[in-house]
Amino acid sequence: MLILLSLFSICSIMPSLSVHAGGLDLKNPVILAAGILGTTGASLRRAAQEGAGAVVTKSLGSAPREGHHGPTVVQVDCGLLNAMGLPNPSYREFQQEIDTAKEGGVPVIASIFGSSPEEFGRIASGLQADALELNLSCPHAEKYGAELGRYPDLVEAVTGAVKARAHVPVWVKLTPNTADIVELGLAAQRGGADAVVAINTLKAMAIDIESGYPILGNRFGGLSGPAVKPVAVRCVYELASALEIAVIGVGGVSRWEDAAEMIMAGASAVQVGTAMTKGYGVFGEINEGLSRYLERKSLNLEDIKGLSARRS
Amino acid sequence: MLILLSLFSICSIMPSLSVHAGGLDLKNPVILAAGILGTTGASLRRAAQEGAGAVVTKSLGSAPREGHHGPTVVQVDCGLLNAMGLPNPSYREFQQEIDTAKEGGVPVIASIFGSSPEEFGRIASGLQADALELNLSCPHAEKYGAELGRYPDLVEAVTGAVKARAHVPVWVKLTPNTADIVELGLAAQRGGADAVVAINTLKAMAIDIESGYPILGNRFGGLSGPAVKPVAVRCVYELASALEIAVIGVGGVSRWEDAAEMIMAGASAVQVGTAMTKGYGVFGEINEGLSRYLERKSLNLEDIKGLSARRS
Amino acid sequence: MRPINSVIQEVRSETPQIRTFRLEGDLDPAPGQYVMVWVRGVDEVPMSFSGPDTITVHAVGEATQALFQLGAGSSIGLRGPLGNGFVLRGDRVLLIGGGVGTAPLAFLGEQARAAGAAVDSLIGFRSSGDVIFQSRFEGLGRAVLTTDDGSAGIAGRVSAGLSEFDLKGYSQVYLCGPELMMWDIISRTREHASKIQASVNRYFKCAIGVCGSCCMDPDGIRACVEGPVIMADRLLESEFGRYRRGAAGSRGSCRG
Amino acid sequence: MRPINSVIQEVRSETPQIRTFRLEGDLDPAPGQYVMVWVRGVDEVPMSFSGPDTITVHAVGEATQALFQLGAGSSIGLRGPLGNGFVLRGDRVLLIGGGVGTAPLAFLGEQARAAGAAVDSLIGFRSSGDVIFQSRFEGLGRAVLTTDDGSAGIAGRVSAGLSEFDLKGYSQVYLCGPELMMWDIISRTREHASKIQASVNRYFKCAIGVCGSCCMDPDGIRACVEGPVIMADRLLESEFGRYRRGAAGSRGSCRG
Ligand SMILES: Cc1cc2nc3c(=O)[nH]c(=O)nc-3n(C[C@H](O)[C@H](O)[C@H](O)COP(=O)(O)OP(=O)(O)OC[C@H]3O[C@@H](n4cnc5c(N)ncnc54)[C@H](O)[C@@H]3O)c2cc1C
Ligand SMILES: Cc1cc2nc3c(=O)[nH]c(=O)nc-3n(C[C@H](O)[C@H](O)[C@H](O)COP(=O)(O)OP(=O)(O)OC[C@H]3O[C@@H](n4cnc5c(N)ncnc54)[C@H](O)[C@@H]3O)c2cc1C
């Protein structure tokens, strides 16, 4: 309650952080990323209450999945490797969690995955959420995610299939495991996406040198956290330079400085994943830092958005 | 001199670290990476004298290049971003440096780059070195590196052109900025490569939030260091599982534990780049650590090479 | 932190289904903290500490059974100690445990005793053959035993032994065991909920507070980092005792 | 470390071609250390400190000229302080500098004086209009000035003033200036090489010891991290005074 009050007072005296991003109006540009504390409506609502501008659910599929065997995460230098394996109770069972999450008062974005445009479309029409985020980028689940998302034509087809059924904005989450993320972004745009989200994790691996075993139960996983931020910033910059639709920046955002860097690279909003290991307070910290920065510089968010492209 | 003597005594009582890798016999598997202290014969010779098993030169092209404007490097969390821009005095002028480097008593590998199979071939036939490493992977130089190296057919053609002219082993350095590094590795193998080297840097960027300027003079650069190690380990593992030729592991190796991890992933040898910021002593430290590890486990290098694939 | 390698120093059979593993390494856990145990090639599962360097494991499935294949000299990977353990409050404490849930309580009791507190215990098991750590609890102070089938101690669930104790007299009460057993105790002793600490069991995956697998309704408590020890008054307002989520995140029963 | 932002506090014209910039920030450099100065949108170049919070810049090309466009209130990016600076040895030191190379020596002299050492100087410039920091050196102790054209002080190169000093009497000698000037001095005073410290100028790119751009033959000394201050006896056995590598790594003259 104290936290809420103090956030409130900051918002009223400081520069506004509200943004319009990818078809959504957000009170601030700091969003909870997909798969992070997104398994329950309660944790999503808590993230909203602690200051998130929007929240994204765990990626939801057609049928319940238990995910990969453990270890499902490894902490590495400056980052996290994970191979959860898209555990989820199915989109049908998850609707009740979304309804709870909505009590948080900010947009709830449902992340969904499937193995074909049809499956994506089916899930999209079966969910009530404020927006949809298409996971075309998870690097460690067979038949899903980046296995489709690496092909521009599939990205376009999946986006198109969802757009045809959805009555809410559609965001497409892209993989950085490609030679040219702009091709994928353009495909999403052609398919009718309202925004692209970049980046999902980098395909990676860690080995236990005492035993020789790959540490993750799934052997391969995705790298996230500060380690990937320079890659994410580059992807956001490239996408923002080439696309007309909004770009949502994700990858290694843990402090307000990181959020500012992403926005300067061209992001309309950012998402926070791995940094949630520091607790729910991260939203308040980033928003407060951004506000103070904008105040110090006498700027607003729109001024710094995409600034780097104008500086080079 | 003290350092040399102590290394010597370690080598005589400890498990042998000698390896055969990609057509070269190495007294140990720890190689100086391309572009790292590789601009002068003197620094290459010094790396050899301080314990490197082989040394790779700065990438050499047809004509002198001054490289990109500064800043050419940025230190980021757990890594380094660089956009040197392939500065080099041309392969012709560099031969004298190679001759000096050879006095170090270990194989000197010339890294070369060009914009076509013909240009690669020409440079290859004009250099006297113990092996050639084809830079098909630099992510931040127009017309060179990854701009060719992302296409399997070009990788095969360049490798073939060099093999047709070279009388020494040919290594092909691959880019991780791709959806499938194995495709590139197979192309190098078809072209006749003796080894692949993985990975070059990840395309990345950093922005100065005080001014909005991209920090690197070239805006984009390549990420290296501990941040990329999990990506490098994954690439090495994938390549070693699919190729018949040797894989040389590079990316974030800074301690003996990292070298052991790379070797378990399937590397025949490793290269050290960014960790050279700690000084030339890194070679001795890694080799000593590997020796002690093998001794403690009563294993030799061959036992741990590719161990992970047998453990999963 | 990557999993650290730990060579199993000793394996002790407590019952046919329960074994205690003494681990290598300077782990220094607080009672109530847990460790993620990686049985290589199989899975990684959470285990509470049953002593400064031991875990006590009930073989119930794939990972725990695979662990039972490992003897002294074998090694496992460990991430931990993790989470918030029990907090010692006051100088007269009561431990209430069921089954393998008695393990962290025995550890806690020993530390509490060493710190000068009076320690009484109420411990329950299915049958006399399932009893573990009886002498550890008896060494601490008064210890009351229950078995479901009456083959030892008081016949009945753990709650059957509750009347032996006057909760008013204790500065703090510590609970660990099957969820329905803990729920049973807490519902019967609601008026003391603000001095009852319970170690809860949720499906842990990341164990570092990011994946959401262990979150509890309605506050989104992350049991892996904010727990596993949680005050009973908070639990009374939660899903605890009604449902819990499994590996897929589906709500299921909290039996077991 | 990313470049830190530094607002220029003050700009002082020393000559038409040389300006001193006072920088923001708690840089705390040692004399002889340098900083990589990022003129945004242009380039990043090495500059020695001419005081605890100043650099003194000779406009010679793109980056330095762009820097001259910036006034107080403008900001630049800084990486540093970097490298090994001068080490104060003994209590009677001689500074020998040429052109803008006098800048780090003035800084060193002031610290040496504050530490109680006697400080004499020999400083040379092209012409009377190019003289900088004369009063700083004169305030330290004996200061002998030379100009190439004789328009002030002794006529001739810096070495023309050497006979004014007996090097035997100094505990340490410090050198900074154009390479051929330093080479000239070192060759004439070989017998004292073990007590001469010189700040060398090589092409710096990374400034953290990885790129190899600044390496010197025949030992592969990385001037950016092992220097820029190097003992003259080591320089006597090196490429110093004979050639140095430019931006492309090609060997070229060491004029300038
Ligand atoms: C904080 C905490 C402390 C625990 N301490 C102990 C202990 O000291 N001794 C002990 O024997 N057991 C303890 N457990 C329970 C133990 O983790 C499970 O028995 C074990 O995970 C079963 O794994 P399995 O592969 O053998 O069985 P499975 O066949 O995989 O599963 C059997 C049941 O175990 C539970 N389970 C499986 N995996 C997990 C998981 N990752 N997280 C939580 N529950 C899981 C589920 O309820 C599942 O239905 C603790 C659990 C938690 C959360
Ligand atoms: C350790 C060190 C300390 C220095 N201290 C000072 C100082 O206090 N004051 C001062 O005026 N100058 C100093 N210099 C020289 C200064 O760095 C160059 O004058 C400057 O880089 C020129 O840049 P430019 O773009 O203006 O000129 P350009 O036109 O780019 O180059 C002119 C000449 O400057 C030199 N140069 C250019 N870039 C570099 C570089 N990155 N590293 C080294 N040399 C370069 C080359 O010889 C080049 O031919 C120092 C150099 C070094 C290495």
Ligand SMILES: Cc1cc2nc3c(=O)[nH]c(=O)nc-3n(C[C@H](O)[C@H](O)[C@H](O)COP(=O)(O)O)c2cc1C
């Ligand atoms: C534990 C974990 C689970 C994740 N699950 C999902 C997911 O279900 N769907 C998805 O699109 N991205 C998922 N991601 C990726 C994140 O949403 C995010 O793109 C990535 O972690 C980079 O951001 P970060 O560096 O802030 O973590 C997951 C990441 C982590 C660490």
Ligand SMILES: Cc1cc2nc3c(=O)[nH]c(=O)nc-3n(C[C@H](O)[C@H](O)[C@H](O)COP(=O)(O)O)c2cc1C
């Ligand atoms: C400053 C710098 C310069 C580099 N120059 C080259 C180069 O010329 N050719 C090349 O193939 N790779 C070059 N690389 C890439 C390295 O050889 C290596 O592949 C990469 O840095 C990953 O290894 P690391 O993490 O050990 O640095 C360079 C890397 C750095 C940091």
Ligand code: FES
């Ligand atoms: S187990 Fe992942 S948040 Fe608790």
Ligand code: FES
């Ligand atoms: S400037 Fe790069 S090593 Fe010295």
